[in-house]
């Protein structure tokens with residue numbers, strides 16, 4: 001029987017996202033998802049300043065007592081010789097310095113979305129990973145779901161003909177003024193807040209994982225965009241992006257003010273629509289974790305298919321963790337499901353949207369000094 005590859009994780013920061021990701025890491029891969037070739041061990045976690053909070057985090061996440069170190073600084077975490085890979089789960093504004101810290105300490109890195117604040121920061125991280133021969137990936141979990149793979153395969157099979165247009169939305173109904181204090185990471189410009197980097201990146205993911213792959217020598221699409229700003233902080237609130245690829249058009253929309261699924265029942269219809277010359281694929285809201293899709297063909301070719309439901313127990317972040325482990329096991333420093341070129345291209349699109357809207361983040365977080 002083939003051996004199981006073990007990947008030892010260090011968790012950098014102990015907030016909401018770090019918690020749900022770590023809870024997925026401690027699940028038994030065989031029992032939770034029938035995976036036996038890789039497994040994950042959480043060997044350390046750190047908060048920025050309080051080892052006691054890291055200790056509580058480990059316990060809350062179900063990491064067996066005494067099996068992981070708790071640190072009160074990120075420096076200690078990245079220098080722990082037992083850690084193979086560092087998972088970065090701080091706000092977008094801090095991904096660049098924290099991923100760099102881990103790479104410079106010789107650790108592989110899985111870094112939350114949005115990968116960085118701007119494309120130049122992404123290029124620098126990738127250059128460092130290449131120089132040091134270390135794995136580096138943007139943690140876009142939505143790409144790794146079985147549902148996403150099925151949809152990409154259906155498109156590649158020609159089932160809906162040549163794809164000419166993709167419309168993808170991730171919009172969440174909020175009374176922004178009361179939902180988020182001005183310091184909250186969703187709206188705080190010091191933390192690269194706003195719809196674009198937090199939610200828009202998912203809409204762009206659906207556009208890109210279909211349209212960027214229609215051409216072998218894909219480059220960043222031309223962009224036409226419009227941004228409505230949140231008066232409270234100046235971040236983007238409702239943003240529309242038209243991406244012009246050589247043979248197709250992507251329309252990505254996002255909002256933290258209006259909703260794409262207002263009643264939570266799907267009444268609004270699918271959040272993602274992939275339009276081909278022979279049919280359409282619809283994928284249900286939310287773009288970050290859709291649980292069903294269907295194919296619609298003309299009546300004479302079969303009409304509308306049943307919704308294909310792909311429920312995901314627990315979080316579902318384990319799929320990207322498994323892909324990370326397999327890549328590292330196989331000596332790869334880049335994962336083909338979330339290639340560096342595509343991360344940079346999506347960052348370039350978001351840079352261009354901000355340029356067109358005259359929207360910059362504070363210089364301290366746009367910085368590329370390293």
Ligand SMILES: NC(=O)C1=CN([C@@H]2O[C@H](COP(=O)(O)OP(=O)(O)OC[C@H]3O[C@@H](n4cnc5c(N)ncnc54)[C@H](OP(=O)(O)O)[C@@H]3O)[C@@H](O)[C@H]2O)C=CC1
Nearest residue numbers: 013014015016017018046047048089090091092112113114
């Ligand atoms: N893939 C997914 O499904 C999701 C991804 N995310 C991504 O995860 C990241 C973190 O999101 P989330 O967990 O909600 O964020 P939190 O607001 O919970 O913050 C995460 C951690 O970042 C550190 N932090 C918080 N505020 C600041 C600050 N002002 N300055 C410096 N560090 C700070 C803290 O680290 P410490 O504990 O060390 O003090 C905190 O625990 C974001 O990039 C987000 O886009 C978020 C939700 C879902």
Ligand SMILES: O=C1OC[C@@H](O)[C@H](O)[C@H]1O
Nearest residue numbers: 113172186198199202288
């Ligand atoms: O990635 C995310 O998915 C869930 C959202 O609530 C969150 O804001 C975002 O960061």
